[in-house]
Amino acid sequence: MKKIIISCLLVTAFCNAQNISNGTITYIVSQKKDHVEQLKEKAKTSESAQRVLDLYEMAEDVTAILHFTAQEAIYKAQESLKNEADKTIVNFTYPMAGGRTIYYNNTIENINASDVSGEYIRVIQEKQEWQLVNETKQIGKYTxxxxxxxxxxxxxxxxxxxxTLDIPLPFGPKGFNGLPGLILEIEEKVYVFKATKIELNSTDFEPIEQPTKGKKITYAEWRERTKNFFTK
Structure with a gap:
């Protein structure tokens, strides 16, 4: 019986894919409330934790957009007007939502394109591996x-x-990809990406432009270049 159910889901997903020509998803990227609460506890006894807490409390939610077709997708975080008007304000959420990096996926490559220390480069990301869990929840009308x-x-x-298998395309926010359906929510350590608006089969959908500016390097080469800026 379980095999029959799975087969039915896959057939339904395939049929859904045939009916989707393009789509646009709006995500809201926000901090996890429990992370801020943990910082508040640390700040009671640590001045450095209090300084970090102050920065997080000034941060605001960020809007990000994913455009996709059956063959490719592109994701970009949107800069807030407040930060554009006042460059002294640091919104911690913006860089974690993707910052100025352009995240592009197609059936062959997963590329992050950005300016790194004054040089624009395109980094080919490694394939993401996933453990599928027998757990579901409802996001809007989608299981x-x-x-x-x-x-x-x-x-x-x-x-x-x-x-969701209702949109059986392997794309998601911030370059997350490789699942049998479109990713409507991502939970990271501190931040959550939640789909708030989904538009399918728009008649005025603009073609996706693959990033071509800058040198293309592998993920291993990028790690070597930036090894002094972070630790594994």
């Missing part, structure tokens, strides 16, 4: 399934994705 990224090196807390 979503849980997956955990097992090869993430960002932190000890592995990213959790919630994807």
């Amino acid at each position: 979503c399934f849980k997956a955990i990224q097992t090869n993430s090196n960002r932190s000890k807390v592995k990213p959790i994705a919630w994807y």
Whole structure:
């Protein structure tokens, strides 16, 4: 019976894919409330923790956009008007939402394009590996399934994705990809990406432009270049 149910889901997903020509998803990127609460506890006895807390409390939610077709997708965080008007304000959420990096995916490559120390480069990301979990939740009208990224090196807390087979395309926010359905929510250690608006099959959808500016390098080459800026 379980095999029959899975087969039915896959057939339904395939049929759904045939009916989707393009889409745009708006995500809201925000801090986890429990992270701020933990900082508040540390700040009671630590001045450095209080300074970090002050920065997090000044941070604001960030809007980010994912445009996709059946073959490719592109994601970019939107800069807030407040930060554009006052460059002295540091919004901690913005760089974690993706900052000025352009995240591009197609059926062959997953590329992050950005300015690194004055040089614009395109980094080919490594393939993401996922553990599919038998757990679901509802996001809007979509039933979503849980997956955990097992090869993430960002932190000890592995990213959790919630994807839907109703839109069976392997894309998501901030370059997350490779699942059997579109990712509507990502939970990282400190931040959450939540889809708040989904538009499908728009008649005025503009073609996606793949980033071509700058040198293309592998993820290993990028790690070597930036090894003095972070630790594994």
